[in-house]
Amino acid sequence: MTTRTATKPRKLTPKGEQTRLRIVAAAAQLMLDRGVAGTTMEDVKAASGASSSQLYHYFADKQALIMDVIAYQDERVVGDQEPMLARLDTVDGLRAWCDFIVQHQRDLECRGGCPIGSLGSELAEVDPAARAAVSGSFLRWESGIRGGLRAMHERGELTADPEDLALTVLAALQGGLLLAQIHRDVRPLRVTLDAMIDHVQAHTTAAVPSSGRP
């Protein structure tokens, strides 16, 4: 098929693929900085160095670009965290993951919020396809968290239900990220993730009050 709107586009040349990715990466950054509605195709052109023809060569319309931005952020956020998610089978691994997220938000000065959650929140009621895509990304993220918790559970170290606990941890993370963004302060995120660590620890077989950490 020569149409591109509903099917996977025909295979691009390496140069074409590079241009397409440059456009998606630029759009992803702009949409994190200013939201989807606050990002125009003109902005994307300027940030990516592409022309209008290129934008509409690679993307049927703005909505198609948004879908690719969601997929891109899914890789950048969930995909990149997978090595750490694989280590959530220990409380120390959980703590390291939390520390990484808090530090990352500190580096960003709490701007943008969660790259996936913010997109989902903005688009959920106006773009069903986008909402479904973000839902898929959240399920992937939850699955990664659950994998580690389940391993703990299978070793007999975690007494709580890893299904529910993974969901709770992701929800707390999303809420902590939102509050940090709104208040421009990592404390809500830090405190919330620490509470999750405590909560997980409280449901391990070696449950003891967490001692002061250096």
Add this chain to the structure above:
Amino acid sequence: MTTRTATKPRKLTPKGEQTRLRIVAAAAQLMLDRGVAGTTMEDVKAASGASSSQLYHYFADKQALIMDVIAYQDERVVGDQEPMLARLDTVDGLRAWCDFIVQHQRDLECRGGCPIGSLGSELAEVDPAARAAVSGSFLRWESGIRGGLRAMHERGELTADPEDLALTVLAALQGGLLLAQIHRDVRPLRVTLDAMIDHVQAHTTAAVPSSGRP
């Protein structure tokens, strides 16, 4: 002053106040249903039965209307919950509040997400004044939650820090609401709030595993 853009508007007649409120209420509903960007002034006119002149008679511009929508939602959400927040000084009160929120989302079929959180997420990076207003609303909400937890603490029933716990509960709530909205399923919210109840209970002096509830 005769200007209306930066100062409190001059006193309205009762009829004028009624019209202004009708506009704000209509805008609030539309912005929950379709987001701020997805809501035009034409939509607000149609929903409120007001004319363009009326919109711009009562609001300097769309941004001014948005600010009033945030204040309105603050009252509708946090203000209306205050009686329940006053009862968060018991685990049963906490459970009742959580049940109310879950049922409310069920009634809405998880559409819209949190009326305050969604506005904040969409506007945080494009409207500093809006972000600050939402921040204030979250602080008010957190304060209401903390009040109850602090009462428990002061009675010696809660061993955890009510400051941190209130923050954690609000973050978990926001995250649960977001996940429920994105997945169109109350389960993430239910599970997350249940975990918060467990977490609070685990830090009370009568800490026992929660038995199955009817």
Add this chain to the structure above:
DNA sequence: GAAAAAATGGAATGTCCAATCCAAAAAAAT
């Protein structure tokens, strides 16, 4: 009852922005 102020109606204006169009250059395929 009259004057002033507020509320209301709706057409018009100007700007923004997604998307299209016309075309040339570069790269790939034959």
Add this chain to the structure above:
DNA sequence: ATTTTTTTGGATTGGACATTCCATTTTTTC
């Protein structure tokens, strides 16, 4: 080397939409 395809450039178009403008009606104030 030539033809075909892909990539690229940028002007233009049409529609959306916030806001302004002109005016009348209604309500409030004196």
